[in-house]
Amino acid sequence: MNMNIYFAPLEGITGYVFRNEYNRLFSGVDKFYTPFIATKHTGKYSTKDLRDILPANNQNITIVPQLLSNNASDFNYLADKIADMGYTEINLNLGCPSPTVTTKKKGAGFLEYPDELDRMLDEIFKNASYHISVKTRIGVSDPTEFRKLLSIYNRYPISELIIHPRLLESMYNGKPNLDWYSYAYNNSLNNVCYNSDIKNVGDCDKITAMFNNTTSVMIGRGILTDPLLPERIKGDVSKEVSKRDAELEKIRKYHNGVYEAYVDYMSGDKNVLFKMKEIWKYLIENPVFNKDSADNFIEKNLKAIYKCNTVREYNEVVDAIFINAL
Template identity: 40%
Template sequence: MAEMKFYLAPMEGLTGFVFRNAYQKHFGDIDTYFTPFINNKKMNYKEIKDILPEHNKGMHVVPQILTNRAEDFLAIAKELGNYGYESVNLNLGCPSGTVVTKHRGAGFLAVPEELDHFLEEIFADCPLRISVKTRIGINDAGEWERILSIYEKYPMEELIIHPRVQKDFYNNTPDMDAFLYAVENSRHTLCYNGDICSVDDYKAWIQKMEGKDREHGSGSTAQHTEHMMLGRGILKNPGLVGELMGHAPITKDQFHAFHDDVLKGYLDVMSGERNTLFRMKELWFYFAKYFTEPEKYVKQIKKTQRVAEYRVIVDNLFREQEWKPE
């Protein structure tokens, strides 16, 4: 398999610029960071803050847009171009009810003709390169063939596939057959996304890719996919990409130092302790995963309203419990 490039998945409320900067400082092994989605006709203050070049120094960042109106997509892309961006990503994967009922995110997959028309318009006029992040359908994988055939018409920079349907949300397992169907039938550069949270998950994924190669007696399938996007796996174990590259797992102290920089980053840019704590509490849903007995501490973290107290709880957790990534 050719050398893999790893991307950080966009995760609303979690992988904003504060997280990205701390990650880059401590680990620096991500090839491209995708921002959580921008979904306003004109970027609001929070969205601008996240994409400002001075907040994203030394990183390759691709902003993501969530819309089903070509006019809005083009207007935001133009704004992003003015900030120096050369590439944008279109969100066709968000499964959340309020987004889907408006035929946006994964909901756009329910109306393929409109989607086709939208893509025609944005590819005709967008001054930036466009990549697409997609699910494989709304209800079942039978929809995928048609959706992929639409994507094949457009010169996208890359197609990122999270092979679940909208109805799955984050349940069930990614559909490798649907991904392999794209590997065989797409002319695009492909990126795989979904449920890679350990070296074992990654090895199993490579085996499936290489199994397909043996069937065809060629080395082409694995080489076709040189990009992998990781989300929850990195939040649970920030050393994951390093491990996938063959490095030793990070230590608890490295995780602690990384955590402290995320906290510091939020305190520097958020107004008020409560906003910072809100963000940190969301992260702990993932950070706690590989601690030996995190429950008591997580309960205290959820309850606390003060940063000073939060720090004590977190320091206790790091000191008193083991951390063993899978």
């Protein structure tokens, strides 16, 4: 299928250490959107603030830096700096539902102030010498808010309007609202990209069948569960890997690669285990592990992984999961 697949930004998970390892082993992802960087009033950014997007940390990989901001001059300052590094697209986060962000009128919290958002967009588009894409939810507490939001987005040459069709209030619960995505698809003057709950090829086919001019989709958690998903959607999974044991071996290689990359990058077992536990939260849902369709398989194994306090315990639990899946 000739369609672009974007890896969604997942803060705490898809940083450059993970991203490079994933990209080394799998194909199918056209662009990786980075977890957000919050803009600052001071304009003082350390190497640490920016290390996730430094070109040296993202060789042979296409990334789109994402900014979290509600202030045009702060956005312009950092976006210009990022463009100087060679990036041609910058993404604005209007979707984050976390209270630490929304209470500061940022992420999806900024959707409650459409007039201010409009003014900010006006100033950032006037300044920009690069493409600006926007990742948005459909509103705060009522999907009809999206009428006004879309009329604002339509005033600007947004390179792609990536829509996670849930309300801020819904967080990640319930089903994505396809009626309002359909509204966006039919009324947006800019290209739209669908995001949320694509977990398998069938979910993706459903979206492309409903919205047949779809040229891109963004997937996050679905790839963490099935790292081969982008290759499957594009029909690129090699015959070798399509066999169960080869698939398991590839996932093992991926797991070990990410694990070792974190061991090299972080100090202390606790930090490495924290990162790996986040990955298992999604990976354990891959049906390849539950050979006998056992009841409570996910809960049981996640519990065992979460309980691990040392690398030795962790390796034992993980070995058992892979061996039992064979």
